Amino acid sequence: MAKDIFKxxxxxxxxxxxxxxxxxxxxxxxxxxxSADAVRRISRWLKVSENEIYGVTTxxxxxxxxxxxxxxxxxxxxxxxxxxxxxxMLDVLERRLEIEPGETTADGEYDLERVACLGCCALAPVVMxxxxxxxxxxxLKLQRLLDERENDKRSP
Amino acid sequence: MSAKTISDxxxxxxxxxxxxxxxxxxxVYVGAGSCGRAAGATEVIEAIKGHLKKRRVDAxxxxxxxxxxxxxxxxxxxxxxxxxxxxxxxxxxKQAVRILDSFLEDNGIPRFHLAGxxxxxxxxxxxxxxxxxMLAPQVRIVLRNCGIIDPENIDHYLARDxxxxxxxxxxxxxxxxVETVKDAGLRGRGGAxxxxxxxxxxxxxxxxxxxxxxxxxxxxxxxAFMNRSLIEGDPHAVxxxxxxxxxxxxxxxxxxxxxxxxxxxxxxxxxAIVRMRKLGLLGDNILGSDxxxxxxxxxxxGAFVCGxxxxxxxxxxxxxxxxxxxxxxxxxxxxxxKPTIINNVETLGxxxxxxxxxxxxxxxxGTETSKGTKTFSLVGKVRRTGLIEVPLGITLRxxxxxxxxxxxxxxxxxxxGGPSGGCLGEExxxxxxxxxxxxxxxxxxxxxxxxxxxxxTCIVDTAKYFLTFTQEESCGKCVPCRVxxxxxxxxxxxxxxxxxxxxxxxxxxxxxxxIKGGALCGLGQTAPNPILSSxxxxxxxxxxxxxxxxxxAAVCRDLVVYRIIKEKCTGCQRCVQVCPTxxxxxxRSEPHNxxxxxxxKCRSCYEICRFDAIAGDAIIIES
Numbered sequence: 001m002a003k004d005i006f007k008x009x010x011x012x013x014x015x016x017x018x019x020x021x022x023x024x025x026x027x028x029x030x031x032x033x034x035s036a037d038a039v040r041r042i043s044r045w046l047k048v049s050e051n052e053i054y055g056v057t058t059x060x061x062x063x064x065x066x067x068x069x070x071x072x073x074x075x076x077x078x079x080x081x082x083x084x085x086x087x088x089m090l091d092v093l094e095r096r097l098e099i100e101p102g103e104t105t106a107d108g109e110y111d112l113e114r115v116a117c118l119g120c121c122a123l124a125p126v127v128m129x130x131x132x133x134x135x136x137x138x139x140l141k142l143q144r145l146l147d148e149r150e151n152d153k154r155s156p
Numbered sequence: 157m158s159a160k161t162i163s164d165x166x167x168x169x170x171x172x173x174x175x176x177x178x179x180x181x182x183x184v185y186v187g188a189g190s191c192g193r194a195a196g197a198t199e200v201i202e203a204i205k206g207h208l209k210k211r212r213v214d215a216x217x218x219x220x221x222x223x224x225x226x227x228x229x230x231x232x233x234x235x236x237x238x239x240x241x242x243x244x245x246x247x248x249x250k251q252a253v254r255i256l257d258s259f260l261e262d263n264g265i266p267r268f269h270l271a272g273x274x275x276x277x278x279x280x281x282x283x284x285x286x287x288x289x290m291l292a293p294q295v296r297i298v299l300r301n302c303g304i305i306d307p308e309n310i311d312h313y314l315a316r317d318x319x320x321x322x323x324x325x326x327x328x329x330x331x332x333x334v335e336t337v338k339d340a341g342l343r344g345r346g347g348a349x350x351x352x353x354x355x356x357x358x359x360x361x362x363x364x365x366x367x368x369x370x371x372x373x374x375x376x377x378x379x380a381f382m383n384r385s386l387i388e389g390d391p392h393a394v395x396x397x398x399x400x401x402x403x404x405x406x407x408x409x410x411x412x413x414x415x416x417x418x419x420x421x422x423x424x425x426x427x428a429i430v431r432m433r434k435l436g437l438l439g440d441n442i443l444g445s446d447x448x449x450x451x452x453x454x455x456x457x458g459a460f461v462c463g464x465x466x467x468x469x470x471x472x473x474x475x476x477x478x479x480x481x482x483x484x485x486x487x488x489x490x491x492x493x494k495p496t497i498i499n500n501v502e503t504l505g506x507x508x509x510x511x512x513x514x515x516x517x518x519x520x521x522g523t524e525t526s527k528g529t530k531t532f533s534l535v536g537k538v539r540r541t542g543l544i545e546v547p548l549g550i551t552l553r554x555x556x557x558x559x560x561x562x563x564x565x566x567x568x569x570x571x572x573g574g575p576s577g578g579c580l581g582e583e584x585x586x587x588x589x590x591x592x593x594x595x596x597x598x599x600x601x602x603x604x605x606x607x608x609x610x611x612x613t614c615i616v617d618t619a620k621y622f623l624t625f626t627q628e629e630s631c632g633k634c635v636p637c638r639v640x641x642x643x644x645x646x647x648x649x650x651x652x653x654x655x656x657x658x659x660x661x662x663x664x665x666x667x668x669x670x671i672k673g674g675a676l677c678g679l680g681q682t683a684p685n686p687i688l689s690s691x692x693x694x695x696x697x698x699x700x701x702x703x704x705x706x707x708x709a710a711v712c713r714d715l716v717v718y719r720i721i722k723e724k725c726t727g728c729q730r731c732v733q734v735c736p737t738x739x740x741x742x743x744r745s746e747p748h749n750x751x752x753x754x755x756x757k758c759r760s761c762y763e764i765c766r767f768d769a770i771a772g773d774a775i776i777i778e779s
């Protein structure tokens with residue numbers, strides 16, 4: 001990651017090992033992912049071994065190791081979403097985007113994530129695109145939503 | 157700020173609050189919690205603001221939290237001068253504008269989308285909001301401010317008796333606070349139900365130069381959102397609860413461990429903390445006393461197991477969130493080895509109410525062993541979904557049918573306690589909800605998720621869902637959980653594919669009990685609950701999958717087929733157009749064909765036929 005961004009992150013912390021997770025979160029927010037270079041820098045700064053950093057980073061679902069897409073799609077698979085057909089939503093997304101959860105489309109437009117619960121259970125099933133939550137989805141509604149986005153892209 | 161200045165500030169806040177209720181200009185309240193926003197509240201607010209500007213009306217627009225009935229979102233309340241607040245439900249931007257116009261042009265109270273009013277007096281033909289069937293049986297203590305006040309405005313909280321409880325505590329010896337909470341009978345709302353006072357006492361009685369308080373807002377149970385709603389709707393209630401707990405146990409530093417999936421709740425907490433600090437409610441010598449306390453927010457990074465106390469502590473320390481053996485319990489040796497109390501959001505949010513109104517008042521609600529109220533997220537196949545607060549001891553039937561309005565199709569089961577709980581069938585509908593009864597039935601109270609399912613939900617699939625979840629979230633430290641849950645999932649997958657054998661049932665039970673007895677932490681010990689309870693109450697459904705290779709609910713994909721009913725199909729071609737694999741063919745106006753070989757069971761044809769079609773209901777899913 002760029003040196004000046006990292007410097008900015010460093011300013012907000014005292015540099016204790018306990019800051020590791022918040023630091024990783026900040027790095028991911030700035031860069032979109034945790035790069036090998038970032039891990040090296042954090043390791044030297046917090047005096048925590050790279051091994052240990054990878055141990056922590058891989059433990060938590062939040063961290064990713066490859067650059068994300070321009071837009072993030074989250075399919076909620078909480079219990080309420082599951083019983084209302086959340087699995088089918090994920091299916092549609094996988095088929096349409098031709099990627100699996102955790103991957104990014106070849107054109108870098110979308111990345112896909114399955115999440116445990118977005119907390120909008122009363123309006124299940126839900127799908128989140130960037131900061132917008134789409135509630136009470138169905139296979140058809142989702143397909144139309146993706147169609148619309150594609151059309152908008154073609155004719156800006 | 158001293159105690160005197162806070163009462164001055166409260167007096168002004170109370171006056172302003174009264175003024176707001178009596179406002180000479182229109183006030184619009186929009187439910188803009190995460191659920192409201194998901195239902196489209198953001199667009200509604202934009203439309204309202206735009207319209208008010210266009211009409212040059214001087215009005216106030218306030219974003220409030222979620223009042224509970226999520227199925228009515230987006231909710232818009234309008235308060236005209238000399239009129240009570242009147243609530244409208246399922247309001248789209250266009251309708252919001254129409255409702256506004258009707259009020260502004262003095263055309264009387266619009267009747268469409270009308271949900272009810274918040275006034276004291278009768279209004280012709282308009283019901284009171286709280287008289288709605290979903291709200292009438294509820295007792296709102298911890299949720300009293302949610303959806304009513306502006307969560308970003310500390311004065312609103314102050315005006316409604318906010319921070320009076322901590323003022324009262326500061327004039328009490330800590331032991332008296334413990335006694336009050338003990339007499340109130342408050343038990344931990346995170347799920348286990350351990351008496352709050354007892355945990356506090358363990359911590360306070362441990363000699364140490366430093367004690368910590370942690371608010372557990374890592375609401376990981378899928379299908380539960382009580383804590384999110386409370387923080388979004390009334391963050392100061394939780395923060396005041398933290399002050400009370402910290403004062404009592406003698407902690408000077410506190411943390412809020414909150415899921416990163418709740419960005420709005422995090423934002424609300426951050427701004428609430430800034431405002432508290434300005435009023436001297438955080439920091440050194442709070443309200444002029446010798447009690448000092450500060451709070452730091454720690455965002456979780458997506459690990460269910462971090463809801464477990466010792467794993468949560470490891471995560472705050474910057475490590476992998478893996479539990480350790482207890483004892484020593486965190487109350488004795490927790491964060492960085494110091495005595496630490498971890499209380500759930502709802503437990504903390506309840507505290508100010510108990511201190512303000514007294515133990516006797518609180519203990520009038522609930523049962524002998526489970527006092528007070530509990531919030532639940534009532535979701536799934538009930539008609540009225542949302543967040544509710546009810547006195548403990550209420551029956552599942554009252555919650556599902558009176559509050560939730562029942563189901564459209566036949567009731568099958570209610571899942572309580574999330575991945576650590578179980579599925580309870582019809583025979584438990586009259587069971588009073590409390591810690592003991594739910595445990596005796598083979599489930600748990602848990603943090604408060606109630607997921608109601610009907611005949612279209614497969615119990616085997618649901619058990620597989622939960623086990624897959626806990627298996628993925630298993631931290632891998634102990635063998636029973638790491639290896640055991642994996643095998644449970646394998647067996648369940650086999651059954652769902654129609655490849656199960658009769659011995660599998662005994663295997664599931666044996667392995668389930670072994671994991672329950674052998675796992676290190678609460679996650680592993682309770683992981684088999686969804687299977688064990690389903691096997692107990694829904695054995696037939698497992699047998700149908702194993703013996704008949706059939707899924708009675710027509711859910712398990714390997715056991716179902718999609719079929720076109722020739723007599724009903726009009727040949728409208730809609731399904732042909734949506735089918736992603738060209739499995740459906742046929743000329744227009746003639747019954748179509750569905751090639752089973754090509755069908756990937758994506759459900760598109762089924763949905764378009766049922767909901768949108770000229771024909772309708774010509775495609776069915778059978779097992």
